[in-house]
Amino acid sequence: MNKKSFVFLIGMFLLVFxxxxxxxxxxxxxxxQENRLYYESKLLELEKEIESIRTSDK
Structure with missing residues (x-):
């Protein structure tokens, strides 16, 4: 195996890697990102629920 083909193989391996x-x-x-969006929507639901509890207490 000559040097050119060896360098080519190393280059191809690095490219695929x-x-x-x-x-x-x-x-x-x-x-x-998917998990972050899911938990942000859950947090928004909880904040709305807390706000509704606060307004019903007054």
Whole structure:
């Protein structure tokens, strides 16, 4: 195996590795955003419920 093909193989391996890492990172970030939106909506519901309890107490 000559030097050019060895460098080419290393380059291709690094390219595929970086692509895999960026894909995993993207999916992980998407999941975090999804969870954040879910919990923000739950928090908004609780805030509305607390506000309705406060107004009914007065």
């Amino acid at each position: 970086m692509l895999a890492i960026s894909t995993i990172w993207y999916l992980y970030d998407f999941k975090i």
